[in-house]
Amino acid sequence: MTIYSFWIFDRHCNCIYDREWTLLANPKSGTTNSKQNDDVSKLLYGIIFSLRSVTGKLSTDDTGRTNEISSISTGKFRIHTYCTATGLWFVLLTDFKPFNYNKVLQHIYSDIFVKYITNNYLSPYDFSENENEKRGQGTRKITNRHFMNNLESFLEPMISS
Amino acid sequence: MNGYTVGENGTNSGMTEQHQFQLFEESLRKVNKLVFQMLINEIIPLSMSVERKLEKSNDEEVSSNMSKLDVNEDSNTTNLLKDIVPSNQLIHDLLDTKDEDKYNKVIDRVRNIGFQVGNKLSELLIFTNNPNLQFKDMDILLIMKFVCRDVWKQLYGKQIDNLKTNHRGTFYLFDYDYPPIREFCIEENALKKELKLVEPFLEFPVGIIKGVLASLGYPPEQVICLATFVDRPNNDIPDTSFAKGISFHIQITTQNNQ
Numbered sequence: 001m002t003i004y005s006f007w008i009f010d011r012h013c014n015c016i017y018d019r020e021w022t023l024l025a026n027p028k029s030g031t032t033n034s035k036q037n038d039d040v041s042k043l044l045y046g047i048i049f050s051l052r053s054v055t056g057k058l059s060t061d062d063t064g065r066t067n068e069i070s071s072i073s074t075g076k077f078r079i080h081t082y083c084t085a086t087g088l089w090f091v092l093l094t095d096f097k098p099f100n101y102n103k104v105l106q107h108i109y110s111d112i113f114v115k116y117i118t119n120n121y122l123s124p125y126d127f128s129e130n131e132n133e134k135r136g137q138g139t140r141k142i143t144n145r146h147f148m149n150n151l152e153s154f155l156e157p158m159i160s161s
Numbered sequence: 162m163n164g165y166t167v168g169e170n171g172t173n174s175g176m177t178e179q180h181q182f183q184l185f186e187e188s189l190r191k192v193n194k195l196v197f198q199m200l201i202n203e204i205i206p207l208s209m210s211v212e213r214k215l216e217k218s219n220d221e222e223v224s225s226n227m228s229k230l231d232v233n234e235d236s237n238t239t240n241l242l243k244d245i246v247p248s249n250q251l252i253h254d255l256l257d258t259k260d261e262d263k264y265n266k267v268i269d270r271v272r273n274i275g276f277q278v279g280n281k282l283s284e285l286l287i288f289t290n291n292p293n294l295q296f297k298d299m300d301i302l303l304i305m306k307f308v309c310r311d312v313w314k315q316l317y318g319k320q321i322d323n324l325k326t327n328h329r330g331t332f333y334l335f336d337y338d339y340p341p342i343r344e345f346c347i348e349e350n351a352l353k354k355e356l357k358l359v360e361p362f363l364e365f366p367v368g369i370i371k372g373v374l375a376s377l378g379y380p381p382e383q384v385i386c387l388a389t390f391v392d393r394p395n396n397d398i399p400d401t402s403f404a405k406g407i408s409f410h411i412q413i414t415t416q417n418n419q
């Protein structure tokens with residue numbers, strides 16, 4: 001399994017964290033919160049948003065639970081998503097090797113995001129500060145040291161193994 | 162409540178007491194640790210928010226006194242929503258405030274809340290009949306040990322890491338991993354600002370210590386308590402935890418004559 005990049009979107013349609021690995025041999029390589037990835041992040045958001053609404057409509061389950069997508073496969077890579085009730089999307093781009101990344105994304109949410117962002121009183125919990133940023137125009141990112149270090153060390157073994 | 166009958170009392174009364182205390186502790190209602198910790202942390206933004214509101218209402222009173230109240234009555238809910246500032250914003254505002262008087266007022270408020278909690282906490286902890294507690298000769302060292310062991314354990318789930326004293330009324334309490342601030346962190350290369358931001362969070366335990374001491378016969382005017390950052394021993398700075406430990410410096414100025 002190999003992972004190519006990792007993204008977090010918030011409920012205001014903003015990308016609040018992105019991490020892309022370029023050299024698979026070197027886990028330190030690549031970009032973090034890069035401006036160049038803005039357009040890619042919007043496209044990625046669009047794909048997931050559209051497919052989510054499609055799957056929501058196709059759902060025949062009338063228990064009231066929505067039909068969530070867990071992964072999307074294209075010809076080149078596979079997108080794994082984990083959506084929380086608070087509107088956060090955790091997105092992981094990987095290769096085709098069969099592996100369930102749901103647990104991985106869940107761990108990132110519950111043991112890294114909640115711990116170092118939600119539980120951290122010095123960091124904002126909502127990354128849009130005014131009305132203008134609440135419609136997908138925000139550029140604020142997670143810059144938290146602990147969060148980044150923890151995420152790196154957690155994902156490092158999966159980058160090329 | 163715990164099904165303990167008198168007939169079961171064994172010969173070893175110490176063991177029985179210990180057992181009884183354990184049963185008592187288990188029968189207590191539990192709260193979520195995280196929620197409790199967040200509640201403690203929320204005290205600082207709360208104090209800041211109260212101070213802001215007071216300042217604002219003072220200003221408004223000068224400009225227009227009674228008519229304002231009627232207006233507020235109508236648009237109460239919208240006004241409330243408008244005035245809400247996120248906690249992290251409040252903490253940053255507190256650091257940026259130029260008004261020293263205001264800063265001190267906020268700190269005093271935090272300390273007072275801590276004082277009240279500590280004052281009552283000692284009452285509750287002594288009431289529990291913990292067999293490990295002894296206050297026979299009201300020794301200050303014993304009281305300090307009580308703070309380190311029982312008070313800290315009740316509030317933060319751990320004991321203080323180190324206690325130092327010169328046996329003349331000066332105590333140093335070291336907590337190298339103070340739980341409420343464990344996850345606090347801002348962006349890279351801003352350690353100085355980070356420490357400044359965290360400073361108000363140390364005033365709550367200061368208040369706790371003063372409160373506990375006050376309830377056990379050391380009034381607040383006789384006690385000086387200061388909290389400062391210290392390096393961890395053997396300098397291991399993990400990436401995942403707050404970079405500094407905390408040292409509480411406690412000084413009892415006059416001897417307590419009973």
